[in-house]
Amino acid sequence: MLAVFDRTDAALRIKVHAAALGFDLCGIAPAGPSVYRQHLLDWIASGQAGEMHFLQERFAERADPSIYFPGVRSVISVAINYHTPLDPAPRGHARIARYAQGDDYHEQLKKKLYDLADWLREQFPEAETRCGTDSVPIMEREYAARAGVGWIGKHTGLLHPQIGSWLLLGEVLTTLDLPADQPMADACGTCTRCIEACPTQAITPYQLDARRCISYLTIEHTGDIDPELQSKMGDWLYGCDICQDVCPHNRRPPASDTAWLQPRTATNSIDPNAVLNWSKDDYHQFTRRSAMRRVKLPQFQRNARIVLQNQEKE
Numbered sequence: 141m142l143a144v145f146d147r148t149d150a151a152l153r154i155k156v157h158a159a160a161l162g163f164d165l166c167g168i169a170p171a172g173p174s175v176y177r178q179h180l181l182d183w184i185a186s187g188q189a190g191e192m193h194f195l196q197e198r199f200a201e202r203a204d205p206s207i208y209f210p211g212v213r214s215v216i217s218v219a220i221n222y223h224t225p226l227d228p229a230p231r232g233h234a235r236i237a238r239y240a241q242g243d244d245y246h247e248q249l250k251k252k253l254y255d256l257a258d259w260l261r262e263q264f265p266e267a268e269t270r271c272g273t274d275s276v277p278i279m280e281r282e283y284a285a286r287a288g289v290g291w292i293g294k295h296t297g298l299l300h301p302q303i304g305s306w307l308l309l310g311e312v313l314t315t316l317d318l319p320a321d322q323p324m325a326d327a328c329g330t331c332t333r334c335i336e337a338c339p340t341q342a343i344t345p346y347q348l349d350a351r352r353c354i355s356y357l358t359i360e361h362t363g364d365i366d367p368e369l370q371s372k373m374g375d376w377l378y379g380c381d382i383c384q385d386v387c388p389h390n391r392r393p394p395a396s397d398t399a400w401l402q403p404r405t406a407t408n409s410i411d412p413n414a415v416l417n418w419s420k421d422d423y424h425q426f427t428r429r430s431a432m433r434r435v436k437l438p439q440f441q442r443n444a445r446i447v448l449q450n451q452e453k454e
């Protein structure tokens with residue numbers, strides 16, 4: 141006799157296994173098309189995506205997971221806490237966003253997602269899977285919110301009431317029809333701290349003008365940077381954490397004990413003059429197995445020059 145597929149039991153076992161693999165949060169969302177398709181389309185059409193043409197190039201897949209993965213029924217959304225201890229940057233140093241201070245999460249998280257997907261297919265041989273993090277053409281935040289992993293804050297990041305927003309997202313898409321979790325209520329309330337603290341005024345509630353965001357300018361943008369924005373970029377060499385640092389839900393987040401996420405240097409920052417003097421080898425050494433490899437040497441040196449200019453004005 142064929143065993144009956146118990147959806148509730150399957151969902152529970154998936155969550156228990158995700159926790160055993162080291163994921164801090166796991167939820168399940170139905171894989172239906174994006175509810176925010178038009179929002180994404182308007183955002184791109186208005187130019188706010190800047191040079192990130194990859195968002196437009198795979199738009200159809202991004203707006204509907206069944207185009208990316210025909211037959212998909214459920215999105216298992218997972219998150220890992222990357223709140224690692226950081227010493228304040230010494231005076232004169234340039235800052236690096238927290239998520240990039242350990243090993244490259246694209247590689248590390250992907251390994252774990254493959255483990256989860258392999259386990260799923262072992263347990264449920266009828267299941268097909270696809271998995272990924274960041275570079276997959278999926279609106280990861282939207283599906284994580286749908287899966288009840290957290291809510292989307294005004295700064296556009298996903299937050300969890302106990303863990304805050306220091307969360308990296310990944311997902312296993314599957315053809316299994318799993319029971320969906322309940323989305324969480326928005327708990328931003330009347331708070332507007334992230335909007336006020338953003339030095340470049342990149343945030344309007346629930347929308348980000350990437351062209352003004354320091355994370356975009358330091359990581360994704362390749363050419364010269366508008367002088368008006370340069371002067372607001374402060375001492376950020378790579379990425380920016382200001383809107384997360386000021387969020388009241390990040391006041392007392394639990395510390396991450398994941399070994400590969402721990403910062404590589406004691407200072408979590410670097411002297412911008414050293415960056416200006418980097419040889420190709422120095423650059424390769426610094427960015428080895430790091431998410432920072434996305435930024436090429438000329439961009440790093442452009443960012444370092446901006447930090448030095450801003451520090452001279454202090």
Ligand code: B12
Nearest residue numbers: 176237274280296297298307308309346348355356379380
């Ligand atoms: C492009 C991109 C960027 C761009 C643009 C960011 C942005 N806000 O759009 C730039 C380079 C600026 C960037 C910066 C950062 N990023 Co980024 N980025 C992405 C990427 C690849 C695509 C995001 C995207 O599609 N943006 C377009 C906008 C329109 O879509 P969206 O942000 O997903 O928002 C949708 C939902 O919010 C939905 N929605 C749901 N509920 C609601 C409610 C309302 C009212 C509205 C209007 C909309 C809405 O509507 C939107 C359209 O679908 C994702 C990975 C992925 N595949 O999703 C990572 C991702 C979003 N980034 C991530 C991170 C960590 C960062 C940084 C913190 C890195 C840093 N420290 O420098 C910053 C944060 C800046 C910020 N305030 O968002 C994480 C976020 C994790 C989290 N907890 O939310 C992701 C999910 C990568 C990952 N796998 O962990 N990023």
Ligand code: SF4
Nearest residue numbers: 338353354380382383
């Ligand atoms: S990451 Fe920095 S620049 Fe971008 S929205 Fe947040 S505070 Fe503003």
Ligand code: SF4
Nearest residue numbers: 293294328331334387
């Ligand atoms: S700072 Fe305030 S408005 Fe912004 S995400 Fe956090 S709670 Fe929401």
